[in-house]
Amino acid sequence: MRSTLTASATSTPPPSGRWRWYAGTVAVVLLVGAFFTLRPARITPAPTAQAIQASPPRTPTARPEHPRLQVAKLNPPLELASELVLRGSAPSDRPTASELLPAFQAYGANQYPLAAERFSLLAKRYPRADVPLLYLGVSQLMMHDDQAALASLARADQFAAKTRKDTASWYHAVAAVQTQSPEASALLHDLCHRNKSHYAQQACTLEETR
16 A cells, blocks of 8 residues: 555656556555454443542531520529628638639630639639539530530539529520530429429420421
């Protein structure tokens, strides 16, 4: 084929043999067309089992996190209001107003890490006093430190005075919901059916929507 094309390009066929030159050219074109037409198509092999196993696994869709509750800030006790009276003495198992004042100053200024630090020191010094434990737990909730808040508020609920029992139970239940603790349902149910509780309606609503 190559010699024929070369000869055709470099020499001019004689007039008497021009029909032979045309016939040779047509034959070359037909042979080239037949080569590309009859060439077998490339077949892509199917992936082997090893190749399929080597493919990276699909990442599972992450479960949505439980939405955070809007936790209301708990006001300081009435005896620690703006017109604080530092006279008098407290029982030996509870901190005095002067001891609580620095912690509540940080708490009132929304400086929750500092407040939590000061309440924590008081809770260690007075382990059965409910006020440091209660406000320590609320400060931790405001910091989104829910697991620590649950531990603090469980103790506050255990040692709470009668006047603060409902409040301690409510924030204890809130911390349990935030941490998705198994005890959350029981805490909400108990508070929902507690007679004359200020937080009963909120507890019932939260129990129904969980």
